Amino acid sequence: MSSGSTAAFRHLLNEIGSVDQVGIEERVAKYTTRSIKKAAKVQGLKLAVSMVDLTTLEGKDTPGKVASLCQKALAPHDGLDCPQVAAVCVYPAMVKHARRALGEDTAVRIASVATAFPSGQAPLRTRLAEVKAAVADGADEIDMVINRGAFLAGEFQEMQDEIAAVVQACGAATLKVILEVSELETYDNIRAASFLAMRVIRPGDFIKTSTGKTSLNATLGNNQVMIEAIRDFYLETGTPIAMKPAGGIRTAKQALQFLIAVKETLGDAWLNNTRYRFGASSLLNDLLRQLEKEKTGAYQAPYYFSRAAESY
Amino acid sequence: MPALTPEKKRPAARSAGRPLPELIFGDLWEYDPATETADPKLKPRYDLFIGGKFVAPASGKYFDSINPANETKLAEIAQANAADVDAAYAAAQKAFTTTWGKLPGKERAKYIYRLARLLQDRAREFAVAETMDGGKPIKESRDFDVPMAAAHFFYHAGWADKLDYVAPGRKVAPLGVVGQVIPWNFPLLMMAWKLAPALAMGNTIVIKPAETTSVTALKFAEIIQDAGLPPGTVNIVTGFGDTGAAVMNHPTAVKVAFTGSTEVGKIIMRSLAGTDKKMTMELGGKAANIVFDDAPLDEAIEGVVNGIFFNQGEVCCAGSRLFVQESILPAVIRKLRHRMASLRVGDPMDKNTDVGAINSKAQHERIAHYVRLGREEGATLHASDDTDPCVSPAADGKGFFCRPCFFSDVQPSHTIAREEIFGPVLSVMSFRTPDEAVSRANNTPYGLAAGVWTDKGSKVFDIARRLKAGVVWCNTYNKFDPASPFGGYKESGFGREGGVHGLRPYVDLD
Incomplete structure (x- = not known):
């Protein structure tokens, strides 16, 4: 890091404040001692279902796999009074197949990971072209990755300019900015990157933890850093930014803990799928299984729930 | 009154612009009650614990202990008078001279380890009793009070056979009978803070819990019985301020330890001035x-x-x-x-x-x-x-x-x-x-x-x-560990509890 970029990082941290790792991990540990029962549990589980971005991001994805994913998104499980998920999330090449499967007239949105996901290591014009192509094929939302190299090198302007260019390329599509927290490593970096991104995206756009393609993905700790950044940014500017933790959230219990964090940090205005999403695939069936248990009083075997999504 | 510049009416805050952004902490997703249901196994009436047995108070008087969260009666607690306190000190003196005071350290350690383990076995029951009696949230009694109390017994059990290392180069010996008065804010934990070092160093004890929170102390008496401590090693007398004064002023007590308000601490110190009793005081604060x-x-x-x-x-x-x-x-x-x-x-x-x-x-x-x-x-x-x-x-x-x-x-x-x-x-x-x-x-x-x-x-x-x-x-607050000494400056008291520092007030240095 050049001395200029060190100064830039210090300057930014002075402006937005730093994060104490020990303290924030103690804070989020308190969420895990909350006990969610009865009607509150059912409501929380349904809310979580409505926030899922049902995801498949594999090299072996085919139109058939995407079609079954879309069907699962539209009707997660028979016999449960259960909402549809918020969106399906696929690679750009799969967007047109998802659109065909979902149809034009659907509440389930199509999100696509563009910008040379997951590394982002392609020329900017290639990344922008990918975004435009995905939007043209029918994507409602674009999940981009930030230029971590630029961020870690202290080239904040470059990182922000690229995000701004993607915003332009998105047109009417909602943007989700993936920070890839495991590559940023420290909570200070995650907070700094959150602010840099929030300053160039639009109200209602998202910041997102991770691609799901690295070792460490969404945790209560980095979720907390990001929702506190969203809160501080909102109180300062009045601009509401949405949040999407992705990867690693596999159980209903985890999802409820993330929702508890949202309720107690950002408040009621973020408890809906325009402000909060889960990037997940196996989570959905665990949510359904818990809902079934709340309804019938007994756990059903996993094979009673259709397996249409396996990714992260 | 002469009119100064007329006060200008300030425009309603931001009436023209957007309202200030604010967060809504409402009831959109309200948590349902998640009540802890374990049975606290309370007795309707608790007697004094003297000489290893539950005994009725000499006066025959009992008072009610209530649940501060709903003002219902939890149990009746015996009210000890001076005669009861005399009996407790006599039992403690006898245990010191005939049984507990003569045990080698490694034998004492076994008993103290047993107290810790028995408390862990009944942790949930004790947490519920503590919450019902004192009003603290169950998550605190469950995650802090009871585990920390057990941790204090475990830690001090380890010291029981290591008296030679309490003050290296000096010969140390148990003091005798100690009198202790504890507060109502952490009833069981403060009891553990007081009992564990005194027992580890070979002393016998007369202890008085606070009048609003005697239940877990008397439940702990059951554990003391189950652990098979020699009768009289720990004696528990319950009651009000006069009982506490009798415990602090008793001539048999060679050392007294008090945790409570600065106001009461001063009264105790005044009444003990001129005696040769050792004292430790853990009093108020305004941190x-x-x-x-x-x-x-x-x-x-x-x-x-x-x-x-x-x-x-x-x-x-x-x-x-x-x-x-x-x-x-x-x-x-x-x-x-x-x-x-x-x-x-x-x-x-x-x-x-x-x-x-x-x-x-x-x-x-x-x-x-x-x-x-x-x-x-x-x-x-x-x-x-x-x-x-x-x-x-x-x-x-x-x-x-x-x-x-x-x-x-x-x-x-x-x-x-x-x-x-x-x-x-x-x-x-x-x-x-x-x-x-x-x-x-x-x-x-x-x-x-x-x-x-x-x-x-x-x-x-x-x-x-x-x-x-x-x-x-x-960059943190309220962190406790049995190995870390705790105590005050100035009117917050003197003497330390916890760690090796907390052992010294309970031994005689030659």
């Missing part, structure tokens, strides 16, 4: 939390909240004075309000309750008095919805509750900034420079604990060194 402008703010707020609202603020080391660097004062007040909004006040037995019931009617009145006083003195009250915080949330109005609150615009001369409130009431003040922070923090008759919040390591050490407090926490 300062100092937040510098370079501190990670959300974590500092979390620590401040933990520091003052833990156990409803009924903690001698509660960080009841908050000093904030002036440049960040508005930000801190806003963040405090937001954090306070998501604290859950109510039924202590609910696993989601963060702040439970105040221990007693008398304490509730004392807190309400200080809240009134703070407003009269001109400070600004902040409570979750800015109404009177000292009102019960229960539909029938029963129970002693006080919602967390804090005062801004507090001046150092205000009573609420000087006296110990012992409730969930925080006084927020500002400072400009580190020197000013230190001098304001030290400007109190107390000196039990303090906290420093800054990102800068050198500042931590500089400030901590200059604070006159027995414990200084840096």
Whole structure:
């Protein structure tokens, strides 16, 4: 890091404040001692279902796999009074197949990971072209990755300019900015990157933890850093930014803990799928299984729930 | 009166523009009650525990112990008089000269380990009893009080056969019979703090729990029986202030230990002046939390909240004075309000309750008095919805509750900034420079604990060194460990509890 970029990082941290790792991990540990029962549990589980971005991001994805994913998104499980998920999330090449499967007239949105996901290591014009192509094929939302190299090198302007260019390329599509927290490593970096991104995206756009393609993905700790950044940014500017933790959230219990964090940090205005999403695939069936248990009083075997999504 | 420049009517705040952004902590997704249902296994009536047996009080009198969350009667507690205290000391003296006092250290250790394990076995039952009797939230009694009490017995059991290392180079011996009086804020834990070192060092004990919280002490008597401690090793006498005075003043006691208010501590010290009794006093506090402008703010707020609202603020080391660097004062007040909004006040037995019931009617009145006083003195009250915080949330109005609150615009001369409130009431003040922070923090008759919040390591050490407090926490608060000594400066008392320092008051050095 050049001395200029060190100064830039210090300057930014002075402006937005730093994060104490020990303290924030103690804070989020308190969420895990909350006990969610009865009607509150059912409501929380349904809310979580409505926030899922049902995801498949594999090299072996085919139109058939995407079609079954879309069907699962539209009707997660028979016999449960259960909402549809918020969106399906696929690679750009799969967007047109998802659109065909979902149809034009659907509440389930199509999100696509563009910008040379997951590394982002392609020329900017290639990344922008990918975004435009995905939007043209029918994507409602674009999940981009930030230029971590630029961020870690202290080239904040470059990182922000690229995000701004993607915003332009998105047109009417909602943007989700993936920070890839495991590559940023420290909570200070995650907070700094959150602010840099929030300053160039639009109200209602998202910041997102991770691609799901690295070792460490969404945790209560980095979720907390990001929702506190969203809160501080909102109180300062009045601009509401949405949040999407992705990867690693596999159980209903985890999802409820993330929702508890949202309720107690950002408040009621973020408890809906325009402000909060889960990037997940196996989570959905665990949510359904818990809902079934709340309804019938007994756990059903996993094979009673259709397996249409396996990714992260 | 001559008219000065007519006061201009200020336009309604931002009536033209958008309203200020604000967060909504409402009931869109409300948690259902999650009540702990374990059986506390209470007896309808508890006798005194003297000479290894439960015995009826000489007077035949009993008083009620009530659940402060709903004001219902939990159990009847025996009221000990001077004759009962005499009997307890006689039993303790006999155990010291014939059994416990003669046991080798490694044998004592076995008994103390057994106490710790038996307490762990019955942890849930004890947590429920503690919460019903004292009003603290079940998550605190479950996650803090009971495990910490067991940890103190485990730690001190390890010391029992290592008396030679308590004061290297010196010969140490048990003292004899010790008298102990403990408070109501951490009934079981304070009992463990007192019993464990005294037992490990080979002493026998007469202990008196507080009148509002005797239940877990008497339940612990069952564990003492189950562990097979020689009769008379630990004797528990219950009652009011006169019972406590009899325990402290008894001629058989070679050492007394007291945890409680500075006011009562002074009375005890006066009455013991001129005797050769050893004393340790752990008294009141008015701890300062100092937040510098370079501190990670959300974590500092979390620590401040933990520091003052833990156990409803009924903690001698509660960080009841908050000093904030002036440049960040508005930000801190806003963040405090937001954090306070998501604290859950109510039924202590609910696993989601963060702040439970105040221990007693008398304490509730004392807190309400200080809240009134703070407003009269001109400070600004902040409570979750800015109404009177000292009102019960229960539909029938029963129970002693006080919602967390804090005062801004507090001046150092205000009573609420000087006296110990012992409730969930925080006084927020500002400072400009580190020197000013230190001098304001030290400007109190107390000196039990303090906290420093800054990102800068050198500042931590500089400030901590200059604070006159027995414990200084840096970038954290309310951290306890049996190996770490705890105690105060000035009117917060003398002597240390915990660690090797806490053993010395319980041994005779030749």
